[in-house]
Amino acid sequence: MHEWALAESVVEAVKEQIRQKDNMKIERVILLFGELQEINREIFDSGLDEFLEGCSWSRDVFVYEMEQAAFLCNNCSHEWSLPPEQKLNEDVQESIHFIPEAAHAYIKCPECGSPDFQIKKGRGIKIKEIHMLEKTS
Amino acid sequence: MIDPRLSVINKRFSGIKRVLVFASGKGGVGKSSTSVVTALSLAEKGFKTGLLDLDFHGASDHIFLGADLDFPEESYGILPYKSSFGLNFMSIVPFTGEHGIPMRGEDISNALIELLAITIWNELDFLVIDMPPGIGDEVLDIIRFLKKREMIILSSPSLVSARVVKRLIEVFKRLEVDISGIVENMGNTNHSALSYTKDELSNEFSIPILNSIPRYDDFEQAIGDPELLLKGSFGNQINLMLKNIGIE
Numbered sequence: 001m002h003e004w005a006l007a008e009s010v011v012e013a014v015k016e017q018i019r020q021k022d023n024m025k026i027e028r029v030i031l032l033f034g035e036l037q038e039i040n041r042e043i044f045d046s047g048l049d050e051f052l053e054g055c056s057w058s059r060d061v062f063v064y065e066m067e068q069a070a071f072l073c074n075n076c077s078h079e080w081s082l083p084p085e086q087k088l089n090e091d092v093q094e095s096i097h098f099i100p101e102a103a104h105a106y107i108k109c110p111e112c113g114s115p116d117f118q119i120k121k122g123r124g125i126k127i128k129e130i131h132m133l134e135k136t137s
Numbered sequence: 138m139i140d141p142r143l144s145v146i147n148k149r150f151s152g153i154k155r156v157l158v159f160a161s162g163k164g165g166v167g168k169s170s171t172s173v174v175t176a177l178s179l180a181e182k183g184f185k186t187g188l189l190d191l192d193f194h195g196a197s198d199h200i201f202l203g204a205d206l207d208f209p210e211e212s213y214g215i216l217p218y219k220s221s222f223g224l225n226f227m228s229i230v231p232f233t234g235e236h237g238i239p240m241r242g243e244d245i246s247n248a249l250i251e252l253l254a255i256t257i258w259n260e261l262d263f264l265v266i267d268m269p270p271g272i273g274d275e276v277l278d279i280i281r282f283l284k285k286r287e288m289i290i291l292s293s294p295s296l297v298s299a300r301v302v303k304r305l306i307e308v309f310k311r312l313e314v315d316i317s318g319i320v321e322n323m324g325n326t327n328h329s330a331l332s333y334t335k336d337e338l339s340n341e342f343s344i345p346i347l348n349s350i351p352r353y354d355d356f357e358q359a360i361g362d363p364e365l366l367l368k369g370s371f372g373n374q375i376n377l378m379l380k381n382i383g384i385e
Contacts, residue, residue: 001211001212001213001214002211002214002215002255004213004214005145005213005214005215005254005255005257006141006142006254006255008145008148008213008214009141009142009143009144009145009254010141012141012144012145012148013139013140013141013143013144014141015144016144017139032138074241094208095208095231095232095233095234096232098208098209098215098231098232098251098255099229099232099233099248099251099252100247100248100251101238101240101244101245101247101248101251102229102232102233102238102248104233104238104239104240104244105232105233105234105236105237105238106236115237115239116239116241118241118242118243118244119244119247123247124142124247124251125141125142126138126139126140126141127138127139127140127141128138130139
């Protein structure tokens with residue numbers, strides 16, 4: 001259910017953008033879901049519904065895109081993503097689900113074995129674009 | 138690209154009356170012990186209190202508290218753990234275990250922002266934040282995100298500590314960060330003439346010394362036992378420090 005905290009953050013962020021624009025309405029919001037965090041879409045959607053109550057726009061404006069995880073090793077400069085066959089145990093996946101940077105405790109560079117890497121892409125949730133339309137009278 | 142998490146941080150802290158941030162120039166000056174015992178003391182006095190360990194590389198507050206941390210309970214976000222005296226506690230350790238986490242730059246900030254955005258503190262009288270030593274990402278992010286905070290600096294009565302803390306204070310001054318006071322820890326009254334805290338720090342920057350806490354050899358035995366931590370001599374000194382910032 002911690003997805004609700006993230007859903008709330010998305011709604012607040014969109015509200016911030018539209019706050020000073022009384023003549024505009026939200027047409028579309030493109031959200032990027034980072035592969036690493038494995039956000040549960042169903043729980044996230046229920047969170048959106050909760051925090052959108054009272055808003056003039058609904059969950060229908062949201063479009064979801066997935067961003068693949070990408071890592072860069074600071075030691076050997078190897079770049080890699082999460083291969084589909086990579087299985088992290090359930091507890092590790094859960095840890096990374098809460099705080100994606102917990103990956104530093106469990107993941108190593110597949111090339112040199114170093115835990116010194118950066119998470120370049122696909123960590124968590126971001127708002128890629130917000131499209132607004134002028135309100136018709 | 139917008140990071141939506143930044144939009145809820147103020148909301149998460151809106152129910153917290155006072156945020157006490159413990160910082161230091163160097164490690165090993167007793168910042169974590171001071172943070173933990175301060176939080177325990179406040180909780181024991183009946184204040185609704187939280188403790189947040191943001192020293193990701195040296196997380197140790199859970200060790201002082203004797204806390205065995207599993208995944209947190211979830212409700213609209215993650216809920217802090219209930220420790221002794223009803224203290225609400227959060228740390229990165231439930232998610233990393235006792236593994237070291239070699240994080241740099243953006244990853245440190247992202248982990249910090251995530252914790253600030255998803256931890257549900259609700260209403261608190263005090264939140265105590267234990268920072269890592271130095272002037273790195275975590276300290277700069279807390280200054281950036283939490284405008285309503287009271288910075289307390291830890292030092293030890295050594296020239297080395299005083300000189301490094303001086304740099305920290307200078308940066309805080311440049312960033313227009315108000316400093317509530319300095320706590321000198323591990324003071325050795327036999328060598329009080331060697332304490333540089335008063336001359337190099339307090340007098341030069343007009344910052345009050347909240348307390349000068351002696352070194353207590355029996356402190357180590359109290360680690361892991363919140364009752365012992367609170368009832369010992371160190372706990373008494375922390376109460377004196379709190380009195381000097383108007384808390385009884």
